[in-house]
Each structure stands twice: as C-alpha cells, then as structure tokens.
Amino acid sequence: MDEVQRILLRREAIAKRVQELGEEVSADRSPTDPLLAVAILRGAVIFAADLVREIKGPVELDFMAVSSYGNHSVSHGEVHVLKDLTEEIAGRDVLLVEDIVDTGHTVRFLLDTLGKRGPRSLRVCALLDKADRREVEVPIDYVGFRIPDAFVVGYGLDYAGRFRNHPEILALRPEALTS
C-alpha cells in the first residue's frame, strides 16, 4: 500500500470523537420528536452507522445520493441528486450526515434542496472538514475533525471504490492520484 502517505486518524480517535459528536447532537435535539438522520451515500454510511448509535432518543435514518467526484480527486462544483430521500421532511428535525466537507458545494446544494422542503430544523454534521479548501460558505453545526488539504480515504471514504472498509482514515500520496 505505498500509495498511503500516512495514517491521519486511528480508529480509537475516530470512535472517541464520534461519541462526543453524538453527545453534542443529543444535547441539542428534541427529546421526544424523532430526529431524521440523512446519510449521504456512499461515503457517510459508516460514519452515520456509528453516529446514530451515539445519539440518545429516537432516530430515524434515510439516505440520499448526490453526484460526487467519481474516481476523480478534484471537485467540479456541480451537484445533482442521484437518489432522493424516501421520507418527507416537512416539519421534521433533520440532521445531514456527511463524511467530509471540502469545497462546500455538496453541502450548499443539500441545504438549498432540503431547505425548500420545509423541515423544522436542518443541521449538518460532518466527520471531516477541509476548511482551507472552501469555495462556498456553509454552516456546519458539528465537525468531527478539521484536517489539512490531503486526499483521504478509509472509514467509508474511497478512492476509485477502494479503502471504504479500512477502519482508519488515511492520507494518500498526491502522486498516487491519477486525476
């Protein structure tokens, strides 16, 4: 695996932070009305699976897929829906669960798209934040880790479909990325 530059986050550090995020979300939420966690496919699935189990009170889970980089490591800034939610969100408390916020275009698009459907609240929880790369401002209510500008994989994040099942978050060597 010489395309891996270094281990950025070990599984213990991830687990500890996910637990803390769950506590933060739990403290802000309605104790009675179910919270609808929306995991963005596919990268946020593993994070969302761990996060929802750290949130106290009723949580429902739904999924949405938007166009992503594919096999590319550079964003194009254009986002569209590939798979929409199953649930109606009008009047509901919604928590968007994202793996990583990079340029911000994806979360901006999701906030605009879901915001129009009239949720009671719409918050964002992102495991990773590459704040230095931001092109559009987006409010992120809960951030797991701020990380430097590197292409990262593992814990749900892929490169060309690989590494999603790796339990740590790894930074790849820039020269290993083909596009």
Ligand code: 5GP
């Ligand atoms: P943004 O729209 O903020 O530029 O990008 C968000 C999406 O780009 C993320 O949901 C993720 O799919 C992808 N992405 C951004 N940076 C990385 C990265 O370092 N590694 C991987 N695997 N995906 C990334």
